[in-house]
Amino acid sequence: MIGFGYAFYLLLGMLKFMLFSFYTNTEVSFKLVLLNLAGMLLLSSWTLLIQWKKRRWIWLGLLVLHSFLLVSDLWYYRYFDDLLSVSLMSQMLQMSDVGSGFMALIVPTDFFLFADSIIFGLVLIFLRKKRFTVAKRQQRRSAVAAFLAGIVLFAAPLTYAVVKQEQRLDQSISDMRDYYQLGFWGYHGVDLARGITRAISPDESLTEAERRRLEQSAPDETAGAVNTPNIIMVQLESFQGSVIGQMINGQELTPHLNELKQESLYFESFYHQTHEGRTSDAEFITNTSLYPLKSGSVYTRFPDNEFGALPQLLKDSGYDTAAMHAYDKGFWNRDKVYDNLGFNHFFSNKDYPDNKEIGMALNDKQFLTKSIEHMETLQEPFFSFLVALTSHTPYEIPKDERELDLTGYDDPMLKRYYQTVHYVDQGVGLMIDELKAKNMWDDTLVIFYGDHDSGLTNEGSELREKAGIDNPVDLFELDRQVPLFIKKPNQQDGKIIKENGGQIDIAPTIVDLLNLESSYMMGNSLVDDEPNVTAFRDGSFRYQNYYYEADLTEKAGNGVCYDVSTTSEVDLDLCKKQADVRKDLRLSDAIIEKNGLEQ
Numbered sequence: 293m294i295g296f297g298y299a300f301y302l303l304l305g306m307l308k309f310m311l312f313s314f315y316t317n318t319e320v321s322f323k324l325v326l327l328n329l330a331g332m333l334l335l336s337s338w339t340l341l342i343q344w345k346k347r348r349w350i351w352l353g354l355l356v357l358h359s360f361l362l363v364s365d366l367w368y369y370r371y372f373d374d375l376l377s378v379s380l381m382s383q384m385l386q387m388s389d390v391g392s393g394f395m396a397l398i399v400p401t402d403f404f405l406f407a408d409s410i411i412f413g414l415v416l417i418f419l420r421k422k423r424f425t426v427a428k429r430q431q432r433r434s435a436v437a438a439f440l441a442g443i444v445l446f447a448a449p450l451t452y453a454v455v456k457q458e459q460r461l462d463q464s465i466s467d468m469r470d471y472y473q474l475g476f477w478g479y480h481g482v483d484l485a486r487g488i489t490r491a492i493s494p495d496e497s498l499t500e501a502e503r504r505r506l507e508q509s510a511p512d513e514t515a516g517a518v519n520t521p522n523i524i525m526v527q528l529e530s531f532q533g534s535v536i537g538q539m540i541n542g543q544e545l546t547p548h549l550n551e552l553k554q555e556s557l558y559f560e561s562f563y564h565q566t567h568e569g570r571t572s573d574a575e576f577i578t579n580t581s582l583y584p585l586k587s588g589s590v591y592t593r594f595p596d597n598e599f600g601a602l603p604q605l606l607k608d609s610g611y612d613t614a615a616m617h618a619y620d621k622g623f624w625n626r627d628k629v630y631d632n633l634g635f636n637h638f639f640s641n642k643d644y645p646d647n648k649e650i651g652m653a654l655n656d657k658q659f660l661t662k663s664i665e666h667m668e669t670l671q672e673p674f675f676s677f678l679v680a681l682t683s684h685t686p687y688e689i690p691k692d693e694r695e696l697d698l699t700g701y702d703d704p705m706l707k708r709y710y711q712t713v714h715y716v717d718q719g720v721g722l723m724i725d726e727l728k729a730k731n732m733w734d735d736t737l738v739i740f741y742g743d744h745d746s747g748l749t750n751e752g753s754e755l756r757e758k759a760g761i762d763n764p765v766d767l768f769e770l771d772r773q774v775p776l777f778i779k780k781p782n783q784q785d786g787k788i789i790k791e792n793g794g795q796i797d798i799a800p801t802i803v804d805l806l807n808l809e810s811s812y813m814m815g816n817s818l819v820d821d822e823p824n825v826t827a828f829r830d831g832s833f834r835y836q837n838y839y840y841e842a843d844l845t846e847k848a849g850n851g852v853c854y855d856v857s858t859t860s861e862v863d864l865d866l867c868k869k870q871a872d873v874r875k876d877l878r879l880s881d882a883i884i885e886k887n888g889l890e891q
Contacts (some may be wrong), residue, residue, distance in 0.1 A: 298340065298438075300415070303349045305332050305358060309476060311405060312362050316369050317751060319845045323449045324475055325889045331477025333442030338834035340435035348416050355409045361480070362600045363405045370397045371747065372568045372669045374467050375479065378487030379587035380568065397747075419436070446478065465589055465877045466830045470842040483587075498891050505875070506889075508810070518807035520610065520673040521781040524727075525798075526660070527574060528716060529683045531742030532749075533562070533773030535713050541697050545714055548721030549740070549775065554786040556738075556779035559818060561792040563772040564744045567829040574743035575679065577795040579603060579633055581813035582660065583880040584829055590884055595628045597887040600811035602799040603675060604634025609808060612636055612671040615665045617679040618644045618654040635677070639666045650689055655683040656716045660723035664730065682719070683712040685747055703754040708818075709746050735781045737805060741798065742774030765839055765859040772828070778818075780805065792834045793818045794826040812889060814880055827873040840867035848874060 309328045313320045336354060339347050365375050401587040453473060464470050471479040498506070538545040552558075566573035569589030577583065584590070592595075603613045614637035621627040621640040632636045644654050644662055653659070659680065667676050682689075687708035693709045701707050720740065728735040748755045749771050755802050761767050776793070778801065793801075796815035802815035803810040816824050826834040831842035832851070842851040853867035854860065882888050 297344075297348065298336075298434075299352075301336070301355070301412065302329065302332055303673075304355060304412055308355075308359065308362060308405055308408050308434070312366060312476075313400065315366055315405075318369075318700055319472065321472075321479060321845060322754045323452075324472065326445045327475025327478055330442045330444075330446035331475050331481075333438050334446065335477060337435050337442060339439035340438060341431050352409060352416060355412055356406070359406045359409055362476075363402055365476075366402060366405070367398060369464075370750070372570075374429070374568055375471055377467060377483045377587040379483075379585070379593060391882045420807075425777075446475075450474075463874075463878065465586060465874055465881075466842075466844055468830065472845045483657055496886050498882055498886055498888050502879060502886075502888065503891070505879050506883070519781075520730070520807070521806075522667075522673050523606070523611075523675040523737040523739075523802065524667070524678070524736055525578075525802075526678045526680060526720075526723075526741075527571075527578070528680050528720075528740060528775075529571065529743060530685060530687075530709070530712065530746050531683065531716075531775055532770070533560075533742065533775050534770055535710075539634040540710065541699060543696055545696070545710060546717040548717050548724065549777065552720075552724070552740070552777050553777070553784075553788070555783060556777045557783075557787050557789055557819070559776040559778075559789045559791075559793060561790060561828050561834070562741070562774060562776040563792070563794045563828075563834060564742065564774045564817045565794045565796055565826070565828055566744045570683075571679070571743050574795055575677075576629075578741070578798045579677070581796050581799040581815040583796065583814065583827070583877055585884060586829065586877075586881060589624065591629050593625070594631055594884055594887075595625045597884060598889045599633065599884070600813070600889050601633040602802060603630075603677070605803070605808070605811055606675045607634045607636065610673065612674040614639060614666065614670055614674065617650065617667060618659045619683060637666075637670070639663070650682045650693065650715070651684050651687070651712070653681040656680045656719035656852050657722055660719045661726050662727050664723065664732070667732070668730075680716060680719070683709070683716045687712045689715060701754065701758075704750075705750055706754050709748060709755075736779075737781055737802070738777075738779040739798065739802075740775070740777040741795070742776075744774065745771050748772070750848075763859045764841055765854045765856055768832075768834075768839055768841070776818075789818065791818070791821075791823065792826050792836075794834075795825050797824060797826075812883075813875060823867050825873065827876060829877070831870060831874055833867075833869060833873050835867065835869050838862070838867050840870055842870075882883075 306325070306329060310320065336351070339350050342350065368374065393798055438741050450473075467479070470482065474482055484573070535545050537550055544550060564574060565577055565583065567584040568587065569576065569584055569591060572589045572591040573584040580598060580601045584794045585593065607613050613635045615626070615630045615635045616625060616639040618641050621638060627638060641653065643666065644659060647658055648655050660678065663678050667674060670676065686705060689708055689712050693715055696711055698707045698710060698713050724733065727736070727738075746755065749767070750756070756770065759766070760771055776798070794815070798815070799819050800810065800813050800815045801818045803813070804819060816822060818824070823836050830844060831848065833840050834856075837856050839854045839856050840851055841854065849870050851864075851870065853862050853864045
């Protein structure tokens with residue numbers, strides 16, 4: 293009976309893993325099954341040393357704790373396409389302020405992950421009067437056997453991976469690749485060990501290879517800007533590229549941004565490169581031309597490090613620099629980070645009228661127009677960076693502000709999303725009109741861009757269904773594409789740019805337009821007619837007419853190459869940039885985590 297009870301405990305735990313994989317739509321391989329079983333054996337083998345009376349309740353407690361961790365990983369994965377990590381602890385304190393959006397992704401069926409605990413508990417109640425005794429010698433043998441079996445099952449797949457010369461764990465650029473290599477418990481165990489190691493003895497020295505790459509890529513010198521127009525850069529919350537030019541029931545979703553195409557550069561193949569930090573990642577990438585971290589947000593993990601940021605570079609060139617964000621100054625450490633990036637001023641919620649809030653902060657119509665008043669207090673030339681917020685998930689907007697007829701749509705969150713996007717577009721229109729009325733438009737460099745997708749493109753969503761997504765390339769475009777408008781000083785005619793790019797390229801583009809020599813930046817100018825590699829945190833990238841999709845279950849570099857124009861899979865040799873992408877991501881991590889630009 294003791295052996296049956298332990299087997300039943302293991303079976304319930306493994307079935308729960310399968311349910312987790314089903315909910316997350318993640319790969320289930322024989323290797324992953326072995327690794328997960330090994331993790332359960334290693335973590336529970338010690339319970340076989342305890343008598344049945346206590347052991348059964350310990351098993352129940354382990355199942356419950358296991359369920360809590362799995363459901364937490366599930367919810368986090370649904371929001372970020374990644375698993376929880378120790379690095380995220382500092383970020384979790386910020387989640388309460390955006391919790392309504394996070395909670396909107398929880399569905400009742402998620403709690404089936406606790407069904408095993410209920411079943412096991414009922415069995416224990418049924419057997420509560422049964423007495424089972426086992427000799428201590430047999431208990432020790434069973435515990436040792438379970439522990440050794442766990443070691444063998446865990447070591448065998450890893451040994452095979454070493455033989456296949458798969459990427460080393462210390463070179464991994466993705467938490468999900470670690471998960472597929474180590475299993476659920478292996479990933480969390482190694483992540484915990486790394487977190488403890490970083491806390492006790494952080495590795496803060498660049499390797500010789502990292503130092504050489506940094507020196508080779510750094511500019512020979514920096515020089516002041518030749519052109520010094522005022523610069524206004526606006527980050528639009530949750531604006532994905534699909535909303536631009538979209539018609540719904542005969543209505544333009546974004547009429548003012550559509551009109552902006554007529555007098556600006558519009559980049560139709562521009563992508564967000566954010567990861568777990570989402571909005572804060574977009575700000576960081578755009579202002580520093582570095583990649584987001586593998587785990588967590590730079591804003592909460594390394595707010596004081598040196599990044600060679602655009603605001604500081606402009607400040608050194610004589611610009612007055614200001615960040616504007618109508619929320620609490622300390623939210624996501626923005627007060628510390630903005631100062632460190634080189635912003636002279638930070639206009640937060642206290643600097644905006646206590647008026648109509650939509651969602652989490654002041655509505656964007658008032659925010660964008662009031663920000664112009666703050667710009668008028670700055671010395672010229674100035675650089676102002678604005679973070680809009682109205683279209684933040686879960687897309688709350690009063691009924692009297694919902695102007696679109698969305699007949700034919702069923703998903704209430706998607707309908708709210710479109711209503712908020714339309715509202716923010718009106719705010720953009722008001723801002724442009726105000727800038728023109730105050731003669732602040734023509735000779736100013738103005739940039740609007742989206743920070744990340746809507747979070748509504750998951751499998752089975754109405755947004756995805758309406759878009760007719762039926763292949764990986766179109767799904768990538770829907771998920772990753774965000775708008776970018778660049779209105780150069782005194783520009784009269786619009787132009788559509790087809791060359792791909794990402795948020796990491798915005799700062800180098802500004803530097804190029806100013807004829808300014810930059811500090812270290814990993815992106816490239818979007819207006820130099822050179823093709824760009826647009827890389828993402830998991831090692832996927834877009835280059836010329838190809839999209840490389842990393843396969844995190846396979847050896848690094850063994851992904852799939854697609855022709856973007858035909859959406860067809862093509863020879864992997866046509867996507868030859870994956871090695872450089874991984875090197876760039878690791879170098880960016882070293883710059884951020886080791887404060888590499890200060891060494």
